[in-house]
Amino acid sequence: MHTLVLLAALSSQITFKTSQDGALTTITPQVTLTQSCQCQVQMRFVRKGKGGESTSVQRNNLSIPANRPIDLSRLRINIEPSDSVTLIVTVSDGQTLNLTQQWPPSE
Template sequence: MSTFILLAALASQITFSTSQQENLTTIIPQVTLADACECQVEVLSVREGQGGKSTSRQKNTLFIPANQPIDLSRISFNIRSGDAVKIIVTVSDGKSLYLSQQWTVPMHTH
């Protein structure tokens, strides 16, 4: 049975779709689950740079169907030289399912 649980866990994943238009970077966290779930979803985004630090946290409950990529949010940043950006996405059913994935842009200079 542990092999079945492992396969289900491998089939469930969080990915990030990104696009860039001029100076604006858009990140779309997506989740695909092996089994349908009424899940708690949390999206935490943190941006640090010369202008200071901003944090945004979105929490909600979603019905996520099985084997279908679902967009969880759409986050856009104007990422400047010296900025560091981190997005952490967590999906949980409060029982056996717990997925967490992070997307980062380390502090960089151009």
């Protein structure tokens, strides 16, 4: 069991911090890498609701240091109960590193 926790702590990963303030949801994707990286970060946000569907894509090149959680962005949105939203974050160095994570987690 301790080995699994240690491996999770030592691996590169994307996580999401979320908070609620009234009707607004704040989503902050974070990345922690085991090695420093000149990476391309892509965030794809899709919302489906009563008014239709919208997609937003952002791409940035970032210098990401090793072993430190780095906030990649902050997204504040009003999510209606009938809305379906997905945020997919990809971090890649174009070679060996290719991390992708989705919020909310797929069921």
